[in-house]
Amino acid sequence: MGNVGLSDADECAEGSDDCHIDALCQNTPKSYNCICKPGYKGDGKHCEDMDECENDYNGGCVHECINIPGNYRCTCYDGFMLAHDGHNCMDVDECRDNNGGCQQVCVNTMGSYECQCTHGFFLSDNQHTCIHRSDGKTENERECCQKVGDIRF
DSSP, X not given: OTTTTOOOOOHHHHTOOOOOTTEEEEEETTEEEEEEOTTEEESSSSEEEOOTTSSTTGGGXXXXXXXXXXXXXXXXXXXXXXXXXXXXXXXXXXXXXXXGGOSSEEEEETTEEEEEOOTTEEEOTTSSOEEEOSSSOOHHHHHHHHHTTSOOO
């Protein structure tokens, strides 16, 4: 009666398979199959990382795609944060946190922000502090006159 009562060996459970470390072993009757894990390509005996960022659609990332072994992740440029879908980027409103560091007025822009001053003040070189105009002239008027040698019209 030959093979009656003999059980099929489970090479996967025994660890006697020769599947790559990045492959899954699937037991089959009298054998097994090796299949590369998601994010890897190959025949199962040899698997290598697929670079999802290399394709024409950048891994589906709106800004930047970073390949990691067996996967990828999206990141955003400065001034943006990753949306809940993991692919899109949303503008960060820098003005919501401490008025963006602006002394007077903070204006959020796409991916950034800028400080502005109210009437009677001008923005200093540090682009955050406002300086009172003591002579009543605008900054452009002051620059104009200094460049022409203080000739007033």
